[in-house]
Amino acid sequence: MRKNSLLKSIRGKITFFTAALTITLTVLAVTICFYAFHSYQKKMMIRSSEFNLQSIADNTSADLNNILSFVKWCCSxxxxxxxxxxxxxxxxxxxxxxxxxxxxxxxxxxxxxxxxxxxxxxxxxxxxxxxxxxxxxxxxxxxxxxxxxxxxxxxxxxxxxxxxxxxxxxxxxxxxxxxxxxxxxxxxxxxxxxxxxxxxxxxxxxxxxxxxxxxxxxxTSRLKAYPLESDSLLYLTIGEKNYLCDKGTLTESPFEYQQVSDLTGSTISTSSKAMEAILPGLGKRTVLTCSLGISDFQLTEVLSVRRDRAQQTLYTCMIAGILFAALSFGVVLMYFLNRTIVKPVHQLRQNMDSISRGNFDKNPDIEWENELGEIGKGINDLSENVVNLMNTRIEQERQKKDLEYQILQSQINPHFLYNTLNSVKWMATIQGATGIADMMTVLARLLKNVSKRSESMITLKEELELAGDYFQIQQYRYGSSISIRYEIASEDLFGCMVHRFSLQPLIENALFHGLEPKRAPGTISVFASSAGSGETKDLVLSVTDDGIGMSQETIEKIISGESLEGSDFFKHIGISNVNNRIKYDFGDSYGITITSEPGVYTTMTIRIPYIRKEEGVEKQT
Missing domain, CATH: 3.30.450 (Beta-Lactamase)
Structure with missing residues (x-):
């Protein structure tokens, strides 16, 4: 049980993986170095012998060509x-x-x-x-x-x-x-x-x-001085005959071999050839052949294995020393890693346990000047963010309660007003003031929606009717100088759910901040369309006026709620509050955006999720 827990601990894993990695890399490096050295050693031995053979071959070739030039002269x-x-x-x-x-x-x-x-x-x-x-x-x-x-x-x-x-x-x-x-x-x-x-x-x-x-x-005069190891052999080939060279004496001897691999890449000259071959009675040997530069003349040396083995023995000792040094380094490295990682990890674990118990205080002792210190800083930042998030959530809940209270305040005694408006309506009808009667009818309908409906979301069709009633009241004030038009992309949109009284503040803003200062006839356009598809489908509502427009500073004040100039009847149900309600219900990716060009237009756009009436009912329940 203790063995398994040791392997699961950071210390055990560091020890195990450091030892395994050190041994693996050491063995791999030693193997690569050994074969690289062996290949390099063989290449150097081949090139050294090639240089000696080529020196004899060049001198012999020059002498023989000198004689052949004499023969050619005699013949010509x-x-x-x-x-x-x-x-x-x-x-x-x-x-x-x-x-x-x-x-x-x-x-x-x-x-x-x-x-x-x-x-x-x-x-x-x-x-x-x-x-x-x-x-x-x-x-x-x-x-x-x-x-x-x-x-x-x-x-x-x-x-x-x-x-x-x-x-x-x-x-x-x-x-x-x-x-x-x-x-x-x-x-x-x-x-x-x-x-x-x-x-x-x-x-x-x-x-x-x-x-x-x-x-x-x-x-033979040059072959006598050729440096040849005791286990090396030197052959001279003339035509199809092979001669064994021994201290300057040439003895005809068959030279049979079976090539195993080609080592020509180790030679310097393209006229030289090197190979690994199996020779009868000698086993696997390295064979080097150099041409004398004259057709049918070549020198072949069977290279020594004793010199190769002696150098390999020396290199093996060097490899053993390197292996010992690498293993010693691995032991020191394990000790160092245990000291520099295990202790900080233990401190980090203690700090996280403290956080899990509800202590979100910042601990500067875990912010070291290394990668673990960055993790410690991240833990402290996380604690701070959690505290900020909780404070933000508390503040949002407080603001939400304040908003609900403001909405409650705005709902004046609707029954009393409704009955009073009916009385005024009948008096106006008796006196023949039809305009006043119509205005009272529209106002009473608005009050009826306020007093008898408690749901926060209604269909787009119902919201457009409320907005139409509000605009009709304003038309009695401004006369025929203002007009409104509706453009709905699809009849399916009428069944989509929107916040109640979400269009009224936008139309009110278009009247007060856009058309009224213009002092000329103007038009308000209401558009409804959908964007996206599937789960990402949204409902997009926009209100555009051709008034005087507004500056970016004014736009920011309206969105932030600094300018709360709502009407007396819809007090505090301004654009900022509508924007906050949308964000509370659907998230920060939704809400109201305003674009404007001073002197030309202002467009206010509402983006909310595309929710049909059936879905909205289920959501609210």
Whole structure:
């Protein structure tokens, strides 16, 4: 039971949610940081290795392109082409020279020209051997050969190798990887062979071929110094062959893998490719491949996992420290929240209990300089508003009683007046004063409505009849200089309920404040219409005169009741009282509004709810 009450309390909820939020955010932050760091670490490791590989690749590519430019020159030189055209289709060089002594000189000149071009290329020292041969393998020229003994059938030996035909017939440079040196079968000496056709200078016919041996040291000399972790692997791919690089030694080895995910987005260069792959015997590893910038040449590194694990271990320790610090912060935060929230909430609860017992005194001690203080201020304001509301309600009840008393005062002895007026009427009739008799009849009818009817609301039709009787009396005073007209939007409106004697003060105001000061004929217009629909439907009554109009100050005095110039008969039943009666019964959204333009018109509008006679009877009962 105590456990449940603790969880329901503010302190328990703060403790629980703060602890849960701290642990959740900490675990979430640690997880995000761990994976972000791991991703960043892997990206940096990939880019670091890529930079090293790309550095070797760029230098190696530059050296290899230097040699290939020399090969291209040999294949396109006009001197070489002329020499090859001369010996094309002939026998050996000795036979050709005996027939044409000039050929020997051309051979020396071609040799010198090739040598001259050879010395101009910086990386020519990696060229072990060059053979320039016609279609007849016996007519060839050999240069730069190493310490390996020369052979008389060197051109025939090269032409018989397995790599010769594919390289010779290729449309551009093609690579067959590292091959055993054809001239050295004793030791494991490998070379990179290059074979290109020589075309006639006069036609597209081939007149011979060029063979160049490139030393693998062009590549291995740089791979020796490459920083490689003990559990990393480095592969060189030439064509379709893969070679494992170990301390500058290249050993042909298959490189099989199954790609798991693509990490190319972690690389800097678009020519580089990174991936997660599963390697036989190694498991899941990160593989980085960089192109040497030459077709079919690329370097591939299987990145170290030891360095990755060491950095992850370090970061795990850092994460543990962060987690401990976050949890410590959570404990301090819980203590702080309990001190700064629980106590003020307890004070607020005590103050609200005091209010519920009827004590509405303002308590400044709960108005702190924070959000809870704003709540405390709101509670104090609420207490003050409740007190003001009660005082206002008391004042309204007092005013209502005063209004009822004033209405009661205005009802002079109607029976006595009614009988007296009947006597005056018959005397006027006997004496032939028909005007006086008619006026007494109308006045008696008004008194009859006052004396024999007690309900506060009547139908619009009945109210219009009362207003008509009042206006008829005034016509005897003003004569034909005033007139009234009625415009009712629908006959259904006649059955709507209105306050008794609500139109008379408006017509009286139109006469006294509008038409009488005008000193000219005038008209009063009474309009009735409905507005809205359903539960929001209202009855709108308006009285408009074409008199002198009134100022805004006068309008405010009439609405506020400062100007109570009612007639003697309807004393104190003025516009202000009608407005107050409407607001008391229906609320502040209803009542009387006045609009006027001095010298043109004045319009007084009554807005009350649309209530039919049946509904009004039910409401009053």
């Amino acid at each position: 030189s006009s001197d070489v082409a002329e020499y090859m055209d001369t010996i094309h289709g002939q026998g050996t060089l000795g036979q050709i020279s005996s027939k044409n002594p000039r050929v020997a000189q051309m051979a020396f000149d071609t040799y010198d020209r090739i040598w001259e071009e050879y010395t101009l290329h910086n990386q020519s020292n990696y060229i072990r051997r060059l053979i320039l041969s016609s279609d007849n393998p016996l007519a060839y020229m050999q240069m730069f050969y190493s310490s390996v003994p020369d052979r008389a059938d060197a051109a025939s030996l090269i032409a018989s190798q397995d790599f010769f035909i594919p390289l010779y017939e290729a449309s551009s440079f093609q690579w067959d990887g590292l091959v055993q040196n054809p001239f050295n079968r004793i030791s494991d000496e490998f070379i990179i062979p290059v074979v290109r056709p020589i075309y006639s200078g006069e036609s597209s016919q081939t007149t011979g071929w060029l063979y160049v041996e490139i030393s693998p040291e062009l590549i």
